[in-house]
Amino acid sequence: MPCCVMGLVAVGVPRIALLFVWLSGYGARAFDSTLWPVLGFFFLPCTTCAYAVALNETGGVQGWGLALVIVGVLLDISSTGGAAQGGRRAAGRHGTGANGPR
Numbered sequence: 001m002p003c004c005v006m007g008l009v010a011v012g013v014p015r016i017a018l019l020f021v022w023l024s025g026y027g028a029r030a031f032d033s034t035l036w037p038v039l040g041f042f043f044l045p046c047t048t049c050a051y052a053v054a055l056n057e058t059g060g061v062q063g064w065g066l067a068l069v070i071v072g073v074l075l076d077i078s079s080t081g082g083a084a085q086g087g088r089r090a091a092g093r094h095g096t097g098a099n100g101p102r
Helices: 002-012 014-023 026-030 035-043 045-058 064-093
Strands: none
Touching: 014 026, 014 035, 014 045, 026 045, 035 045, 045 064
């Protein structure tokens, strides 16, 4: 049950979930240094959480662990792409864009 709750939190609020993963010691078992989790916190939070779960629960990044990491990458890409799309819509709505004011 705690893994399901952590999974739901990770999809909804990945950076907070990553912080909980790290503070609980779950992330420390997956990463040898603090460099990768810190970079993951800023750039790929869903992928970093998925990688920690893959290493701790499935024993590595193969099979279901690989599928989990791929889902994490797709979530990170979709959240970044959605934010960029929203920015383009807002720029078009306010009359500013690549061609300048209307």
